[in-house]
Amino acid sequence: xxxxxLSLDARLGPFTVExxxxxxxxxxxxxxAIVDGVLEPGEKVNDKxxxxxxxxxxxxxxxxxxxxxxxxxxxxSPSRYTRVTQVTDDDVLSTLEHIGMQASTALQFAxxxxxxxxxxxxxxxxxxxxxxxxxxxxxxxxAESQAFIGFLVAKSGNPVFIRMMSETNLLVARxxxxxxxxxxxxxxxxxxxxxMRNAMLLGDADAxxxxxxxxxxxxxxxxx
Amino acid sequence: xxxxxLSLDARLGPFTVExxxxxxxxxxxxxxAIVDGVLEPGEKVNDKxxxxxxxxxxxxxxxxxxxxxxxxxxxxSPSRYTRVTQVTDDDVLSTLEHIGMQASTALQFAxxxxxxxxxxxxxxxxxxxxxxxxxxxxxxxxAESQAFIGFLVAKSGNPVFIRMMSETNLLVARxxxxxxxxxxxxxxxxxxxxxMRNAMLLGDADAxxxxxxxxxxxxxxxxx
Numbered sequence: 001x002x003x004x005x006l007s008l009d010a011r012l013g014p015f016t017v018e019x020x021x022x023x024x025x026x027x028x029x030x031x032x033a034i035v036d037g038v039l040e041p042g043e044k045v046n047d048k049x050x051x052x053x054x055x056x057x058x059x060x061x062x063x064x065x066x067x068x069x070x071x072x073x074x075x076x077s078p079s080r081y082t083r084v085t086q087v088t089d090d091d092v093l094s095t096l097e098h099i100g101m102q103a104s105t106a107l108q109f110a111x112x113x114x115x116x117x118x119x120x121x122x123x124x125x126x127x128x129x130x131x132x133x134x135x136x137x138x139x140x141x142x143a144e145s146q147a148f149i150g151f152l153v154a155k156s157g158n159p160v161f162i163r164m165m166s167e168t169n170l171l172v173a174r175x176x177x178x179x180x181x182x183x184x185x186x187x188x189x190x191x192x193x194x195x196m197r198n199a200m201l202l203g204d205a206d207a208x209x210x211x212x213x214x215x216x217x218x219x220x221x222x223x224x
Numbered sequence: 225x226x227x228x229x230l231s232l233d234a235r236l237g238p239f240t241v242e243x244x245x246x247x248x249x250x251x252x253x254x255x256x257a258i259v260d261g262v263l264e265p266g267e268k269v270n271d272k273x274x275x276x277x278x279x280x281x282x283x284x285x286x287x288x289x290x291x292x293x294x295x296x297x298x299x300x301s302p303s304r305y306t307r308v309t310q311v312t313d314d315d316v317l318s319t320l321e322h323i324g325m326q327a328s329t330a331l332q333f334a335x336x337x338x339x340x341x342x343x344x345x346x347x348x349x350x351x352x353x354x355x356x357x358x359x360x361x362x363x364x365x366x367a368e369s370q371a372f373i374g375f376l377v378a379k380s381g382n383p384v385f386i387r388m389m390s391e392t393n394l395l396v397a398r399x400x401x402x403x404x405x406x407x408x409x410x411x412x413x414x415x416x417x418x419x420m421r422n423a424m425l426l427g428d429a430d431a432x433x434x435x436x437x438x439x440x441x442x443x444x445x446x447x448x
Contacts, residue, residue, distance in 0.1 A: 023290070063290060066247070070291065072387055091383070098384040101332070105325045159315070160322040160399070163296055164392045171384065 009053035011038050022056065026064035034073045034084050035174045041086045045074055072171045087175050095175040100216025102165065103149045104209040109156035111205040118155055119200065125151060126197045133190045138180035146173070189215065233277035235262050246280065250288035258297045258308050259398045265310045269298060296395045311399050319399035324440025326389065327373045328433040333380035335429040342379055343424065349375060350421045357414045362404035370397075413439065 012029055030050065033039045047065055051058040065082055068074040075085045114122060125148035132140035153165045192215035199208035236253055254274065257263045271289055275282040289306055292298040299309050338346060349372035356364035377389045416439035423432035 063287060066287060067291070067294065070294075070391070094382045094384045097333070098382055098388070101329045101385075105329065108325065109321070158318045158322055160318045160392065160395065161325075163395075164322070164388055167294070167391050168384065168388045171387075175384070 007053065008049055012050070012053065022060040023063035023067070026050070026054070026056075026060050027067050030064055031068060031071070031073060031170045034068070035170055035177065037177060039084050041084050044081050044083045046082070071167065073174060087177075091175050092179060095172055096179065096216065098168075099149070099172055099176070100213060103152065103216065104212040105161070106149060106152035106156050106165070107200075107212055108205050108209050109158050109161065110152045111200065111203070111208065113157040114155050122148070122151060122155070123197055123200055126193050126200075130190055130193045130197075133186055133193065136186055142176075142180060231277065232273055236274070236277065246284040247287035247291070250274070250278070250280075250284050251291050254288055255292060255295070255297060255394045258292070259394055259401065261401060263308050265308050268305050268307045270306070295391065297398060311401075315399050316403060319396055320403065320440065322392075323373070323396055323400070324437060327376065327440065328436040329385070330373060330376035330380050330389070331424075331436055332429050332433050333382050333385065334376045335424065335427070335432065337381040338379050346372070346375060346379070347421055347424055350417050350424075354414055354417045354421075357410055357417065360410055366400075366404060 012033055030039065030045065039045065045065060047058050047061045050065075051061045054061075065074060069076060069082070073085060074082050076082050110122070111119075125144060129141060129144045129148065132138075132144055153162060156162060192211050196208050196211040196215070199205075199211060236257055254263070254269065263269065269289060271282050271285045274289075275285045278285075289298060293300060293306070297309060298306050300306050334346070335343075349368060353365060353368045353372065356362075356368055377386060380386060416435050420432050420435040420439070423429075423435060
């Protein structure tokens with residue numbers, strides 16, 4: 001929980017102007033604040049207040065808030081104020097299902113294009129995921145899983161897919177903020193990762209994808 | 225090819241203000257103009273000119289152009305003018321690969337959630353695709369294929385997936401504007417559609433997905 005008594009500029013933190021359009025910087029700044037829970041679900045975000053807190057004009061703030069609306073992190077209420085969207089249990093389930101399928105798509109694409117060195121690097125993510133899973137370190141497991149998926153997307157070699165994934169990146173990260181793998185399934189999780197690792201090293205993209213989906217409980221009839 | 229001698233407002237066409245934010249309307253208007261080729265790849269889009277042509281202020285036009293930049297339909301050049309992006313052969317291949325995988329994902333999701341009536345409706349798209357394929361009517365085939373994918377996405381029941389697909393909708397439509405199925409593969413195409421149809425009616429999502437991927441030449445080792 002964040003101390004909401006802190007001033008808005010203290011909660012948003014510093015930003016630099018160099019190299020990047022101001023609206024893009026504000027998008028990242030406010031987006032990260034929402035993902036990290038510094039701005040909480042349901043909290044109002046006023047463009048005038050944000051602009052005053054950061055000592056800038058309202059225009060780039062307005063543009064950033066609009067983009068955050070399109071991305072799904074903020075919404076304009078019927079009475080016309082802007083606030084951080086809520087995350088329901090259904091949102092969490094939809095996001096998990098979605099990212100499971102997209103991760104397996106990223107794996108399919110990446111496996112057809114990765115060099116031998118990149119394949120070794122990809123497998124090293126799985127090694128760390130297996131270690132975290134065995135140690136029951138759910139924070140490390142979540143962080144390594146997200147890094148693994150990010151690596152696969154980057155190596156997918158498909159710019160349209162990469163663009164699309166980057167557009168939903170923040171929404172996915174925010175929706176899964178409080179999600180941790182269930183404790184009870186540690187053994188099955190480790191087995192999925194091991195099998196995925198084997199399939200990847202054998203160059204069997206279809207099998208690797210199937211284990212990915214099994215691990216996420218999507219796209220196969222097998223229950224997790 | 226569009227008559228670029230026509231005035232900008234004549235080329236963009238009318239728009240209505242009711243119900244929808246002005247920036248969203250301009251986004252749709254200019255986005256459609258790019259998708260339809262009314263505004264051509266490489267053509268400059270000046271916010272001042274668009275605003276003057278439509279008789280509105282520059283702010284909503286600027287916002288719409290920004291969103292089109294994020295979506296990938298326009299780009300800001302180093303010398304700071306905005307223009308419609310080019311579509312390379314690689315862009316077309318990436319888009320086909322991307323939409324093939326996303327269509328099979330939509331099918332997986334939809335098959336687990338469609339009612340019996342909706343399944344019949346989904347299959348009727350395939351019937352029309354088979355007919356268009358047999359008649360070698362590539363325009364009808366393309367239109368029915370896109371409508372089929374749109375139907376599956378709408379029935380996917382996953383709001384995060386639906387949001388992501390709608391964000392890349394325009395980019396995909398624009399990149400595939402000149403794409404038609406290759407004439408030589410009509411028989412194999414029809415076979416894929418038939419097999420997909422059978423798998424769907426049998427409730428076998430994995431098999432249906434596999435045929436979808438085969439038809440798009442992605443995610444399976446079989447060459448199309």
